[in-house]
Amino acid sequence: MANLDFRTTPVVEFDDTKIFGTADTAANFAKVVGDDASLQRKLSALQRGPVRFYQNNVIALNEDVADHLMFVVTGVVRSCKNRKSGNRSIVSFYLPGDFVGWVDAKLSLSIEASTDTELLFIKRTGLVSLAAQNVRVANVLLTATTNELARAQEHVLLMNKSAKCRAATFLSDLWVRLGKAQYLDVPMSHQDIADYLGLTIETLSRSITDLERAGLIARVPSRRLILQNHFGLRRVN
Amino acid sequence: MANLDFRTTPVVEFDDTKIFGTADTAANFAKVVGDDASLQRKLSALQRGPVRFYQNNVIALNEDVADHLMFVVTGVVRSCKNRKSGNRSIVSFYLPGDFVGWVDAKLSLSIEASTDTELLFIKRTGLVSLAAQNVRVANVLLTATTNELARAQEHVLLMNKSAKCRAATFLSDLWVRLGKAQYLDVPMSHQDIADYLGLTIETLSRSITDLERAGLIARVPSRRLILQNHFGLRRVN
DNA sequence: CGCTCATTTGAGGAACTTCAAGGTCAGTGG
DNA sequence: CCACTGACCTTGAAGTTCCTCAAATGAGCG
Numbered sequence: 001m002a003n004l005d006f007r008t009t010p011v012v013e014f015d016d017t018k019i020f021g022t023a024d025t026a027a028n029f030a031k032v033v034g035d036d037a038s039l040q041r042k043l044s045a046l047q048r049g050p051v052r053f054y055q056n057n058v059i060a061l062n063e064d065v066a067d068h069l070m071f072v073v074t075g076v077v078r079s080c081k082n083r084k085s086g087n088r089s090i091v092s093f094y095l096p097g098d099f100v101g102w103v104d105a106k107l108s109l110s111i112e113a114s115t116d117t118e119l120l121f122i123k124r125t126g127l128v129s130l131a132a133q134n135v136r137v138a139n140v141l142l143t144a145t146t147n148e149l150a151r152a153q154e155h156v157l158l159m160n161k162s163a164k165c166r167a168a169t170f171l172s173d174l175w176v177r178l179g180k181a182q183y184l185d186v187p188m189s190h191q192d193i194a195d196y197l198g199l200t201i202e203t204l205s206r207s208i209t210d211l212e213r214a215g216l217i218a219r220v221p222s223r224r225l226i227l228q229n230h231f232g233l234r235r236v237n
Numbered sequence: 238m239a240n241l242d243f244r245t246t247p248v249v250e251f252d253d254t255k256i257f258g259t260a261d262t263a264a265n266f267a268k269v270v271g272d273d274a275s276l277q278r279k280l281s282a283l284q285r286g287p288v289r290f291y292q293n294n295v296i297a298l299n300e301d302v303a304d305h306l307m308f309v310v311t312g313v314v315r316s317c318k319n320r321k322s323g324n325r326s327i328v329s330f331y332l333p334g335d336f337v338g339w340v341d342a343k344l345s346l347s348i349e350a351s352t353d354t355e356l357l358f359i360k361r362t363g364l365v366s367l368a369a370q371n372v373r374v375a376n377v378l379l380t381a382t383t384n385e386l387a388r389a390q391e392h393v394l395l396m397n398k399s400a401k402c403r404a405a406t407f408l409s410d411l412w413v414r415l416g417k418a419q420y421l422d423v424p425m426s427h428q429d430i431a432d433y434l435g436l437t438i439e440t441l442s443r444s445i446t447d448l449e450r451a452g453l454i455a456r457v458p459s460r461r462l463i464l465q466n467h468f469g470l471r472r473v474n
Numbered sequence: 475c476g477c478t479c480a481t482t483t484g485a486g487g488a489a490c491t492t493c494a495a496g497g498t499c500a501g502t503g504g
Numbered sequence: 505c506c507a508c509t510g511a512c513c514t515t516g517a518a519g520t521t522c523c524t525c526a527a528a529t530g531a532g533c534g
Contacts, residue, residue, distance in 0.1 A: 103387045107390055128375060142365065149382060156326070202514080209515090400522070
């Protein structure tokens with residue numbers, strides 16, 4: 001809903017030539033198909049990167065992703081609709097290990113870096129023809145798309161619930177997707193979360209405060225949370 | 238939101254042995270991969286049906302669809318979440334030519350007949366291994382899932398708009414999906430549409446009345462509409 | 475016609491948004 | 505070290521949209 005500069009005049013600042021080594025903890029594209037070395041070589045041949053993007057920069061407009069798919073190595077990517085009116089909806093967040101870019105042109109979404117992020121770019125046609133030779137790859141792709149479909153459908157369901165329930169479910173889901181660590185370090189801004197949940201930041205803030213007062217979560221400085229009662233969080237109405 | 242009998246105690250009344258001839262106008266599963274006769278034979282071997290289901294009956298609970306995918310030949314199928322509280326959200330409508338059942342277990346959705354419908358049942362594993370031998374099949378499956386993903390994402394975007402805009406967009410989209418005929422014969426009930434749009438039937442009714450008064454649509458008896466100003470419908474806020 | 479069920483209309487209330495102000499935190503420079 | 509800044513988050517009060525509840529109207533069918 002905010003009308004910030006970076007949305008109306010987004011700037012792409014990544015340096016295409018700068019190649020980063022992938023940290024051990026970061027998501028690895030080749031690993032998704034298992035340990036077959038020859039297959040991993042073929043997959044590596046299809047990929048370019050990782051390429052780094054800085055927070056709030058546009059990675060691609062959805063018209064551009066016709067021939068490439070992206071794979072998130074580190075950070076968080078958002079796909080969103082920026083309306084002329086200045087308000088915005090975030091359709092999905094992509095975390096390390098997720099593929100971005102299955103949905104082409106029609107929706108004219110903008111793919112942006114919600115945090116600093118590193119991405120691999122993968123030739124779409126090459127990946128599909130690899131899938132047509134190898135059941136394992138075919139299954140990985142089908143699983144990737146149906147998982148994203150499942151998340152989109154859960155997102156739809158979430159939009160029919162109250163503000164407090166949306167916030168609670170979001171935090172709980174994020175905690176699970178990030179690996180159920182002791183602390184939940186929320187990587188994206190409240191504005192991003194609000195735009196994802198279809199709420200204003202004010203309503204989001206009030207909802208989170210309610211959850212805190214109910215003893216379901218506790219706050220630690222700098223966007224860090226403790227989910228004190230995870231089961232309770234999932235039962236909020 | 239309604240709490241009707243068929244929701245709390247759904248009855249499956251289809252007769253598994255009753256096989257219908259598919260009308261010429263109905264969607265044809267084998268045709269989706271083109272004219273290759275040998276391929277069509279392999280696909281036919283994977284399918285069972287068409288099986289008929291009557292309006293408001295449960296076709297499958299999402300736990301059941303692990304090994305079968307469905308293909309809509311005639312009628313409309315809905316996938317929905319029925320909550321204990323009695324209220325309901327419809328996640329998606331499937332029209333002739335659509336595949337149903339990509340998303341498995343996790344969401345525990347109920348697949349139901351929104352109108353009388355005829356479905357083909359397709360062995361999931363067989364279809365996937367066929368995709369791993371044939372680029373065309375692989376592409377059809379990938380296209381089917383990404384199209385559904387695109388629709389789900391549009392659905393998310395829709396939930397951030399006003400009631401009147403949701404109704405207008407729904408009618409316009411339905412008209413397009415059904416082939417842009419002169420008349421739009423809305424196949425599903427207002428309750429179904431309301432549950433899809435996250436509105437009450439009252440708000441939906443008021444919204445449609447507003448659209449009529451604005452001259453964007455006109456009503457003809459028995460759920461038939463004329464979209465008098467299709468361009469205007471898409472611009473409603 | 476008289477039944478039932480679906481849809482429409484109205485009045486009041488709840489939830490969320492809007493607008494406006496105040497607070498917190500990290501980084502910066504005196 | 506401390507004040508200053510700007511981005512981000514929180515809180516409060518008023519306004520809007522949609523929901524809830526209740527009743528009226530309309531459509532389909534024996």
